[in-house]
Amino acid sequence: METVKALPGTDSAGAIYASHLDLWSDDKKRASWYQKAADHWAAQAATLDGVLGGFPETSEPDLRESRRFLDLVSSRAPNPPKREIVLDCGAGIGRVTKGLLLDLFERVDLVEPNDRLLEEAKKQVGARAERLIASSLEKFEPEEGRYDVIWAQWVLLYLTDEDLVAFLQRCKKGLRPNGMIFVKENVVIEGQWMVDRDDNSISRTDAMYKDIFRKAGLVLQDQLRQAAWPNDLVPVKMYALRGAA
Ligand SMILES: C[S@@+](CC[C@H](N)C(=O)[O-])C[C@H]1O[C@@H](n2cnc3c(N)ncnc32)[C@H](O)[C@@H]1O
Structure with a gap:
């Protein structure tokens, strides 16, 4: 079995960790890791301000760059995914679905664990969403061979490394031929990982994400790094991934 290298990091409460694995080293820690995020999201407003942590003005540049990335990948990839059906993971109030995915794809499914946010997503996207699925990603299994694109944005930061690898492996099975997984997350470009203790989210380094993708069997x-982004926020990166042949 592959040995996992200990990677040092910090959290917003000032704690210093010798290894990221210490965050989730037993069942109790793992349970409280997820509970904190669930409690956090239960207390947020079902609005743009609520889902964007008080930075609603970042939505427009975010969606603009996502569109640019999707188009760039389609123009550069040898066999780009079709634009028929997409899954929006950790969809919140349906911001990405409404502002991006419904413009580019014929059909959209959404998966989101918070009932209140999912209810708002239903209002926002209405009948154009095919399936609204109430589930957390660590428990969710995409239907096999259903999706051209699986879009996961600002949500993989809530999953432990082990759950994230397993989730991406399930996503790989959920893709149609030529399908791709798109990941858009806060990414530390230089330095160590950081945990925000307000919601138990981890900003992983670029190297950590790439290692996780490799372990999940993705290429x-x-x-692309998100342009037009406030300097005081953690940088954001987008990755386009395919199943390894
Ligand atoms: C920062 S919001 C992002 C929402 C949406 N992706 C967007 O960009 O507008 C994070 C979302 O992740 C959801 N979330 C938190 N933990 C999750 C988990 N373990 N599985 C799936 N979704 C989760 C929250 O309920 C919330 O809707």
Whole structure:
């Protein structure tokens, strides 16, 4: 079995960790890791301000760059995914579905664990969403062979490394031929990982994400750093991934 290298990091409460694995080293820690995020999201407003942590003005540049990345990948990849059906993971109030995915794809499914946010997503996207699935990603299994694109944004930061690898492996099975997984997350470009203790989310380093993708059997097809992004926020990166042959 592959040995996991200990990677040092910090959290917003000032704690210093010798290894990221210490965050989730037993069942109790893992349970409280997920509970904190669930409690956090239960207390947020079902609005743009609520889902974007008080930075609603970042939504427009975010969606603009995502569109640019999707188009770039389609123009550069040898066999780009079709634009028929997409899954929006950790969809919140349906911001990405409404502002991006419904413009580019014929059909959209959403998966989101918080009932209140999912209810708002239903109002926002209405009948154009095919399936609204109430589930957390660590428990969710995409239907096999259903999706051209699986989009996961600002949600993989809530999953432990082990659950994230397993989730991406299930996503790989959920893809149609030529399908791709798109990941858009806060990414530390230089330095160590950081945990925000307000919601138990981890900003992983670029190297950590790439290692996780490799472990999940995915190949990096393309990547882009979000432009037009406030300097005081953690950088954001987009990755386009395919199943390894
Ligand atoms: C920062 S919001 C992002 C929402 C949406 N992706 C967007 O970009 O507008 C994070 C979302 O992740 C959801 N979430 C938190 N933990 C999750 C988990 N373990 N599985 C799936 N979704 C989760 C929250 O309920 C919330 O809707």
